[in-house]
Amino acid sequence: MDRKIFFIDSGRHAGIRGFLRLSAGRRQKRAKAVSKEEAVQDVEAIVLSIPFAKYPDVAPLFNNVPEATVVIDTSNYYPFRERAIADIDGGKPESVWVSEQIGRPVVKAFNAVLAVTLAEKGQPSGASGRIAVPVAGDDPEAKAVAAKLVDATGFDPVDSVGLLNSWRQQPSTPAYCTELTTSELKAALQSADKARAPENREALLCSFASSLVTTLSFPALTTKAHARSC
Incomplete structure (x- = not known):
């Protein structure tokens, strides 16, 4: 696959980066130091895998990105990890919010698969x-x-259709990180319940945080605080 992809990430989806680099391994690599602004000028796609609340910070990077460049959003909203975002808590699909922050249309992909799944x-x-x-x-x-x-x-x-329907692959929906086949995933996307997803997410996080407090001898203070709120 001979295409240029630029990654802006925090390491969560290094599996995407690594696989695509391996698949292009036959190409000669000539590296030189350039700024992010220069790097995004000649790529087919930009893959964003950053903490959710950081999207407004990267918006200036897209000021001069060609319109034809595809922007792929792989991130997920977890308010306990960053900060609460009222629009998303009110029901706005995460990637619609991302698109608004960076001033660019995005495609939501790779968010509903674990890093270990990608790697292995x-x-x-x-x-x-x-x-x-x-x-x-x-x-x-x-x-x-x-x-x-x-x-x-x-x-x-x-294809899970338009960005307004991308909530169907957000955290705590049947399609999220469940390692389904094509037919199973299509059924899972259709069965998603938008009203229940935030409740399911909070229940899952409370269960996870509580288990950490119980099993770790030195749990993070933020984890303790979240567990006490459940």
């Missing part, structure tokens, strides 16, 4: 039981680019 469970196209990954966006051409990247990492892309 990719399979060749056509393999039985291949795990599927949802891809949401409003531009068919941009979604096609994201779908090719999903396939290149070893997973089946599933």
